[in-house]
Amino acid sequence: xxxxxxxxxxxxxxxVGPTDAMNVALAAAFRTADIFTPDGxxxxxxxxxxxPAFRLLPDDL
Numbered sequence: 001x002x003x004x005x006x007x008x009x010x011x012x013x014x015x016v017g018p019t020d021a022m023n024v025a026l027a028a029a030f031r032t033a034d035i036f037t038p039d040g041x042x043x044x045x046x047x048x049x050x051x052p053a054f055r056l057l058p059d060d061l
Contacts, residue, residue, distance in 0.1 A: 016041060024048060 028048035
């Protein structure tokens with residue numbers, strides 16, 4: 001839930017759902033910025049592990 005609250009959209013509402021928030025949290029736990037997904041929402045989010053952006057696979061190979 002803390003991850004969901006950390007990503008708000010321009011209107012002040014929650015910008016990501018629980019599934020995307022869980023993927024961000026899991027990426028941080030595994031210290032990676034690589035996520036296998038076709039979901040472009042991750043282009044607007046920054047990894048919590050310190051990398052500048054997520055690498056979306058397979059698009060960013």
